[in-house]
């Protein structure tokens with residue numbers, strides 16, 4: 001996370017060898033993305049911040065298949081994985097659509113399907129949900145969550161609530177790594193949030209402003225509010 | 239942006255027809271046979287027979303004839319010029335009619351008719367191929383047909399991939415131009431108002447960003463391909479299946495017979 | 504100015520295999536000086552609808568009226584200056600070599616003198632907080648910086664109606680708040696704003712009225728309070744909390760924005 005212009009997308013491009021560091025070294029699974037780009041790229045998948053930039057083929061299904069073709073996956077398996085990936089992002093029936101005629105959210109889903117079909121060891125996701133509606137966002141987060149034990153996921157986002165389950169949060173500001181914390185610690189650190197132009201999600205923010213303990217879901221918060229109300233009125237009756 | 243991203247300008251027209259279902263290699267070979275054959279056809283009747291056969295194929299392809307007409311229109315202009323040129327300058331055979339200082343000789347008319355029909359039929363056949371074959375299958379087909387040459391280190395995959403990208407880049411350029419025009423129109427630029435000169439002048443500020451944009455798109459495309467693990471043909475599999483079956487062989491035979499019929503007539 | 508759509512249909516690529524019906528008989532209006540929120544799922548037709556407000560797309564059937572007159576009769580360039588549209592993908596909005604030149608494009612098109620152009624450009628860059636990026640090539644910006652440059656380019660036209668298509672996608676949380684502040688300020692100055700977004704929390708903060716799109720048609724329309732409390736599945740976090748509390752404490756009222764919700768919950772707890 002971090003403010004606009006902080007260097008998040010630059011970092012993603014360095015990890016993939018699309019940018020070359022002026023100094024210092026990058027290693028992905030033990031390989032240098034500059035000298036061994038293919039070793040790195042066959043293990044990583046990138047979702048670009050602008051989903052349009054990642055699309056290469058004239059039809060949706062060919063685009064989703066592109067990464068698999070490059071890995072030399074046999075055709076039968078490829079068909080299965082492409083169909084499954086398209087279905088999992090809710091785009092069944094769009095196989096023969098031309099990507100440039102899709103809506104913003106649909107493009108983002110196609111780009112994501114191309115990545116999910118490959119399921120690389122390392123996923124570099126640059127704001128993967130920026131154009132999705134609420135159900136789409138939930139679905140994508142669920143998929144990413146499902147990968148967490150077996151894959152490495154680098155998830156860039158401006159929505160703190162998407163990182164509540166993350167193992168670590170890196171905060172990048174002005175081209176520097178300014179913090180590396182657990183999501184819970186980040187949310188509790190008002191100064192750190194403020195310095196990095198971050199705002200906690202609505203539920204914990206309301207809870208804090210009301211002086212209630214930590215809450216996750218709207219239901220939790222409503223429960224906490226009601227308990228406080230009942231306590232208050234109970235005290236009065238007594 | 240979704241809005242206005244009009245129908246892609248690629249010539250492929252998806253439909254569910256026997257021609258669409260054919261193996262792209264069969265179709266490429268058929269067109270090649272037709273091209274060779276057309277150079278051997280030597281009578282107007284022969285050309286008309288080939289033309290009639292192509293018309294049947296258009297019918298079978300379920301592609302609306304208007305799509306072909308749109309493709310043929312620009313070619314027709316060139317053909318008309320060439321034919322006129324022939325009529326005006328070939329001075330063999332009898333004079334059929336005269337107009338002012340020009341005289342149309344029978345040989346000139348014959349040559350003009352042959353030339354015009356030949357070019358139109360060639361273009362129509364090529365259009366039928368691209369309308370019924372998705373660009374990717376087309377390049378897969380070409381790669382496969384060229385693959386025997388790989389033994390001599392002929393870069394079949396690279397050539398086919400270049401063709402795909404070129405085929406894809408025409409619509410991409412179109413798209414890029416459309417985006418810039420939309421972006422400028424949204425900020426008050428006039429493209430549809432005023433006389434011809436004013437409209438052409440309004441297009442000038444589009445050209446510079448278009449040129450820059452085309453190079454940027456090419457870069458982005460290369461980056462996207464590389465970052466998704468592309469590194470040439472080696473070890474690569476194909477999503478689209480090419481399988482040459484009985485019906486493809488039959489279709490190819492029929493396609494070869496068309497110009498043969500034309501030659502015999 | 505008032506824009507209204509009457510039974511607007513939009514079909515992409517009609518008559519081809521790619522035919523898609525994106526709008527199915529949409530009727531709605533944008534009243535002078537209001538903030539109209541447009542929400543709806545992926546592919547529901549929001550961007551298509553937005554592009555009809557300045558006729559960048561033409562209805563396949565139905566009409567777009569500006570102050571009661573058919574908008575097709577107006578000069579296109581004039582209409583587009585009065586109705587400023589910012590695209591969903593900021594990269595598509597930027598075409599000039601530098602940020603400054605890009606933002607100056609519209610004022611120049613309007614035939615303003617060099618001083619006025621400069622004044623408007625500087626003002627727009629200032630409002631979006633990107634004065635320091637004026638000389639940057641438009642291709643050397645981060646995602647969020649591109650977004651701000653694109654909005655500045657439209658703001659420099661000083662439109663009477665500003666249509667923002669997912670304007671906060673890619674902005675950091677503070678910038679999102681700042682942009683909502685800009686929207687409020689514009690409304691105070693009498694500009695209408697159409698805010699297309701899938702982020703219900705932010706729509707709840709600034710909208711006077713809401714329109715919910717589904718499958719190319721208007722599914723619900725009304726004040727945020729009516730729409731959100733009418734259908735909780737569409738509601739932002741604040742309303743979901745408040746609605747849950749109301750089940751046991753009906754005296755809560757129907758707060759929508761963050762501040763309203765905080766105030767009424769405080770009153771409830773305190774009293």
Ligand SMILES: Nc1ncnc2c1ncn2[C@@H]1O[C@H](COP(=O)(O)OP(=O)(O)OP(=O)(O)O)[C@@H](O)[C@H]1O
Nearest residue numbers: 004005006007008009010642643644645646647648
């Ligand atoms: N092609 C480029 N040339 C020069 N400078 C660039 C280029 N791309 C980005 N920058 C600058 O580098 C810095 C980091 O940009 P980067 O895109 O990594 O930011 P980011 O953290 O991804 O921001 P955002 O949240 O807005 O996407 C920014 O100040 C940006 O202006």
Ligand SMILES: Nc1ncnc2c1ncn2[C@@H]1O[C@H](COP(=O)(O)OP(=O)(O)OP(=O)(O)O)[C@@H](O)[C@H]1O
Nearest residue numbers: 101103104105240243515525546547548549550551
């Ligand atoms: N140029 C086009 N050609 C064909 N269909 C299109 C085109 N542009 C959009 N569509 C289709 O029209 C429908 C509405 O698209 P639109 O872009 O208006 O959706 P949206 O509500 O803005 O979605 P999102 O939230 O994903 O941006 C979608 O199903 C889309 O696939």
Ligand SMILES: [Mg+2]
Nearest residue numbers: 009049645646
């Ligand atoms: Mg970025």
Ligand SMILES: [Mg+2]
Nearest residue numbers: 103104550591
């Ligand atoms: Mg949209």
